Amino acid sequence: MNAVPRKLSLDEWDERYAELRRAGLTEPAYGGPLRRHRVEGGDRRLDHLCLDNSAASLRLWNLLLSEEQRLRQARARGFKIVGAMKDLGTVPVMAYSLPNLVAFYPDGAWWIPCLMEQSDGLLRIADSLGIDESFCPVRAILGAFVTQAHFPLPDLLTCSVGAVCDDFSAIAQRLEALGSRILWWEMPRRRRPDPDEPAARLPGGFAAPASQVALVQFELDRVRQALESLAGQALDEARLAAGIRAANRIRRLLAALRRQVYARDPCPLPALEMLVAEMLAIHFCSDQAETAAVLQGLLMEVQSRVAKGQGVLPAAAARIFWVNPVADLRIMNLLEECGGRVCGTDYMFTHALDEIPADVPPLEGLARTALADPMVGSAEDRAERICADFRAWGAEALLIARIPGASHCAREGEVIRNCAQARLGVPALEIEVPSISDAMRPSLRSRIEALVETVRNRRSA
Amino acid sequence: MFVLELGEAVGYFRPDIVTTVAYTCPFVPAEWITAHGLEPRPIRPRPGHGCRQMASGLGICPFAQAFIAEAASGEHGAVVFTTTCDQMRRAAEAAELTARCPIFLMNIPATWQTATARRMFRDEVARLGRFLTALGGRSPSSEDLAAAMLEPKVQREGSCRVSAARPDGGDGVQPVRVALVGSHRMAASVELEDVVASAGGQIVLEATPSGELGLGPHFEREQLGADPFGTLVNAYFDTIPDVFRRPNTRLYEWLALRLAERQVRGIIFRHYLWCDLWHAEAQRLKEWSPLPVLVLEAGDEDGVSTQNASRIQAFMEILHGNSFPHPA
Numbered sequence: 001m002n003a004v005p006r007k008l009s010l011d012e013w014d015e016r017y018a019e020l021r022r023a024g025l026t027e028p029a030y031g032g033p034l035r036r037h038r039v040e041g042g043d044r045r046l047d048h049l050c051l052d053n054s055a056a057s058l059r060l061w062n063l064l065l066s067e068e069q070r071l072r073q074a075r076a077r078g079f080k081i082v083g084a085m086k087d088l089g090t091v092p093v094m095a096y097s098l099p100n101l102v103a104f105y106p107d108g109a110w111w112i113p114c115l116m117e118q119s120d121g122l123l124r125i126a127d128s129l130g131i132d133e134s135f136c137p138v139r140a141i142l143g144a145f146v147t148q149a150h151f152p153l154p155d156l157l158t159c160s161v162g163a164v165c166d167d168f169s170a171i172a173q174r175l176e177a178l179g180s181r182i183l184w185w186e187m188p189r190r191r192r193p194d195p196d197e198p199a200a201r202l203p204g205g206f207a208a209p210a211s212q213v214a215l216v217q218f219e220l221d222r223v224r225q226a227l228e229s230l231a232g233q234a235l236d237e238a239r240l241a242a243g244i245r246a247a248n249r250i251r252r253l254l255a256a257l258r259r260q261v262y263a264r265d266p267c268p269l270p271a272l273e274m275l276v277a278e279m280l281a282i283h284f285c286s287d288q289a290e291t292a293a294v295l296q297g298l299l300m301e302v303q304s305r306v307a308k309g310q311g312v313l314p315a316a317a318a319r320i321f322w323v324n325p326v327a328d329l330r331i332m333n334l335l336e337e338c339g340g341r342v343c344g345t346d347y348m349f350t351h352a353l354d355e356i357p358a359d360v361p362p363l364e365g366l367a368r369t370a371l372a373d374p375m376v377g378s379a380e381d382r383a384e385r386i387c388a389d390f391r392a393w394g395a396e397a398l399l400i401a402r403i404p405g406a407s408h409c410a411r412e413g414e415v416i417r418n419c420a421q422a423r424l425g426v427p428a429l430e431i432e433v434p435s436i437s438d439a440m441r442p443s444l445r446s447r448i449e450a451l452v453e454t455v456r457n458r459r460s461a
Numbered sequence: 462m463f464v465l466e467l468g469e470a471v472g473y474f475r476p477d478i479v480t481t482v483a484y485t486c487p488f489v490p491a492e493w494i495t496a497h498g499l500e501p502r503p504i505r506p507r508p509g510h511g512c513r514q515m516a517s518g519l520g521i522c523p524f525a526q527a528f529i530a531e532a533a534s535g536e537h538g539a540v541v542f543t544t545t546c547d548q549m550r551r552a553a554e555a556a557e558l559t560a561r562c563p564i565f566l567m568n569i570p571a572t573w574q575t576a577t578a579r580r581m582f583r584d585e586v587a588r589l590g591r592f593l594t595a596l597g598g599r600s601p602s603s604e605d606l607a608a609a610m611l612e613p614k615v616q617r618e619g620s621c622r623v624s625a626a627r628p629d630g631g632d633g634v635q636p637v638r639v640a641l642v643g644s645h646r647m648a649a650s651v652e653l654e655d656v657v658a659s660a661g662g663q664i665v666l667e668a669t670p671s672g673e674l675g676l677g678p679h680f681e682r683e684q685l686g687a688d689p690f691g692t693l694v695n696a697y698f699d700t701i702p703d704v705f706r707r708p709n710t711r712l713y714e715w716l717a718l719r720l721a722e723r724q725v726r727g728i729i730f731r732h733y734l735w736c737d738l739w740h741a742e743a744q745r746l747k748e749w750s751p752l753p754v755l756v757l758e759a760g761d762e763d764g765v766s767t768q769n770a771s772r773i774q775a776f777m778e779i780l781h782g783n784s785f786p787h788p789a
Contacts, residue, residue: 130744130745131741134735134737135737135741161572161707162544162568162571163547163568166546166548169547169571169705169707170742172707173708174744182707184571184708186570186578186581194588211584215577215581218577219575219577379551405520407547407737409520410520410521410522410548410735411552411554411555415554
């Protein structure tokens with residue numbers, strides 16, 4: 001089944017899928033040809049994406065693109081569904097600690113207008129509700145709740161508030177006003193401990209006042225009680241600890257995958273598949289066990305490619321550290337078309353990649369993880385971590401993807417860029433990527449090419 | 462957080478010149494600042510006042526930008542930012558780079574229905590107190606605080622005004638009573654009252670955080686009891702129905718009561734470009750209110766734009782000829 005690594009169009013994937021089947025490919029229940037997501041699911045963007053040709057990547061895409069169906073099946077089997085908004089990796093760990101709960105990430109609806117090339121009408125619905133294009137593309141979530149065409153309405157909807165972006169806080173409030181009941185839980189803005197103030201270490205290296213950890217722990221305990229009530233089962237320390245161990249297993253797998261991909265040359269797995277793989281850490285794509293299996297499969301594929309010296313891109317591509325997720329997945333392809341590759345990322349959820357502390361009581365470990373969220377501290381803190389990770393991955397340039405309308409992007413891009421230039425002395429570039437960027441593609445290409453050229457010039461200088 | 466650490470604040474700034482503490486957020490208790498022997502200064506930032514010197518770009522709220530400029534003006538002894546919105550939270554970080562005075566960023570909980578949120582607010586008021594002490598303020602006793610809470614000068618009514626109606630031209634036509642709802646106001650935006658008045662209207666309710674919505678509590682001696690600090694914290698926590706609170710149902714309860722009380726006939730809803738929290742309420746307010754709503758988007762220009770003035774004028778003309786029911 002192995003083939004020389006390369007990227008395929010959807011048309012080419014039809015043949016590749018048939019070839020894999022002939023070679024004896026076995027698939028999970030959600031498997032099948034990628035074409036069906038285009039035909040049955042309306043995921044038109046697949047026509048314009050270049051996708052890795054491995055069976056492991058096929059499984060990854062199938063897991064991602066079958067989530068809606070999986071959620072509906074879960075409900076039919078009697079599972080309760082938890083929509084975990086904005087916390088990016090904390091509440092889902094708790095929910096999956098109970099055997100009859102499934103958690104998903106409604107914010108993920110921000111990719112629907114991209115995947116369906118806006119044939120879904122979600123942004124138009126958001127417009128009609130007064131949430132126009134001055135808001136982040138996550139406004140698509142409103143349309144998804146209104147139409148109920150993309151995921152079943154959750155039995156419990158949670159949302160982290162406080163030190164979150166204004167867009168999401170406003171959109172979630174609009175959602176509640178439309179009739180969705182929300183369990184709001186407080187996330188304070190993370191501050192550095194005052195001198196002599198008791199402090200706690202956080203995953204990722206930062207510290208927070210112990211009082212803030214305690215506060216978030218209280219808040220998570222409210223969430224825990226709500227989950228217990230929904231599940232009709234106790235969510236005690238033993239269960240939470242087991243849930244954390246399961247989440248950490250996935251985080252370790254992802255860490256191993258990132259090490260293999262970002263540190264190796266030639267690049268063994270494309271940026272697009274790595275973006276999707278990293279996103280799995282947030283909420284496990286509604287199936288924790290399958291997430292682990294998918295990541296394990298990707299890791300084995302990458303290890304095999306590395307062992308053979310194979311890559312999916314030419315050697316010596318410009319090593320780019322990528323900041324923020326993109327609303328249009330096609331841009332990840334564009335970077336590689338321009339001669340770049342991703343070496344290190346901060347997709348706004350580095351706290352979902354770091355292991356959850358297991359040497360403290362479970363809720364405290366989760367509280368520390370939640371407070372390590374790069375978006376709840378200062379932009380300077382975030383930039384500091386980006387610089388540290390940049391060095392660790394041996395990246396050569398920084399690319400910041402500005403999210404249209406997002407309140408946090410108004411300032412932090414500049415802070416991060418200045419920090420990278422001052423501390424690392426490396427080129428940094430900011431681009432803005434809407435849900436469908438085709439009209440801006442020439443301009444985006446020019447900008448990314450300029451960054452790649454700068455990297456090459458620096459090498460030869 | 463102290464954007465400047467306590468030690469730095471004491472060492473770098475001369476406590477003898479730190480007498481005024483500027484802020485825009487109604488959750489900053491003026492009485493607490495007074496009790497520390499310092500002067501609270503609830504301000505409306507001046508638009509364009511030094512803004513052009515700052516790094517600015519797409520997506521930056523003009524109000525937050527103007528407040529950064531205030532911190533850089535050298536006219537305040539210290540400036541308090543709050544976390545009531547992402548823009549202000551991040552503005553505090555930007556202000557740190559240009560401010561000519563100590564900056565304090567106060568965490569204000571968005572939730573309000575739990576003991577945890579109340580405790581968080583209490584802890585933050587106490588932390589603000591440590592900041593004020595580090596600036597050279599005194600450590601207030603309960604008696605100091607009680608006295609400050611009863612002092613009329615720290616009541617915030619002075620920052621809010623009900624606009625004057627246009628002088629009666631002898632035609633006997635009563636001005637149209639309108640409410641102004643929405644984002645904080647900058648100093649020059651008081652011109653809005655004049656535009657409304659010249660169009661035959663009168664703002665009888667200013668439901669903005671800079672206005673009546675953010676007035677905060679009023680204290681009577683019998684309320685204070687043995688724990689003035691607890692009374693202060695609870696009063697501020699419970700009485701300000703700001704838009705950022707989750708859920709923000711109290712905002713609508715507050716509005717319903719006052720719109721009816723003041724016999725308001727129309728609502729002017731004003732938000733800054735990039736003020737997501739208020740902007741998102743515009744459509745909801747239209748759906749909720751039986752009164753007509755005029756939505757104005759404010760940029761960073763001084764005063765009222767020509768386009769907005771024309772829209773206000775048209776709105777007033779329409780209201781003059783119609784009568785709409787009040788919200789239930």
